[in-house]
Amino acid sequence: MQVHSATDADATALRRAFGAFVTGVTVITTGGPVPHAMTANSFTSVSLDPPLILVCIGKGAVMHQCLSETSSFGVSVLAAEQEAAARHFADRYRPLGLAQFDAVEVTPGEVTGVPLIAGASAGFECEVWRAYDGGDHTIFLGKVLSLRRQDDSAGLLVYRGQFGEISSALQGVSV
């Protein structure tokens, strides 16, 4: 076992320890005049009443700027077969603007028109509700305006920097 104090932990040690927490994988999207999409696993459900979710966005990310310029965003919870989309929207060398969506099928949300990834396990349209300082990230809370679900898909996971999947029948996890 490796032990680091919080003060001497370097970024690599922190990333590795944080990566021991298994998460799903989402793509955050903005539309209209600021079309953009970014892979994020910091998504968390927060509240049922009002319906709130959160996502933490690095202050240096293009998405951070986009979320500061728009009132709504989308969250697509990726299905197991969508690893390529997760990799694409995490690639800093992908084209920006509308061109980045050429590689992945999207459909517009019913309320705001934000792009949502087609075939995702779940999709949410959100209104930017609050933003809180979170160190080198900003914590964006979104109020859910609409949701969609597809229950028959296996989910995409990330664990220790590797993608894996889990079926809804909980028959097994493979990483």
Ligand SMILES: Cc1cc2nc3c(=O)[nH]c(=O)nc-3n(C[C@H](O)[C@H](O)[C@H](O)COP(=O)(O)O)c2cc1C
């Ligand atoms: C599985 C995975 C999860 C990620 N989660 C986040 C996240 O929650 N927040 C974040 O700011 N970046 C996250 N990233 C990194 C961004 O996707 C990546 O830096 C991206 O290139 C930023 O895009 P942008 O600067 O064009 O908006 C994640 C990357 C991967 C592969």
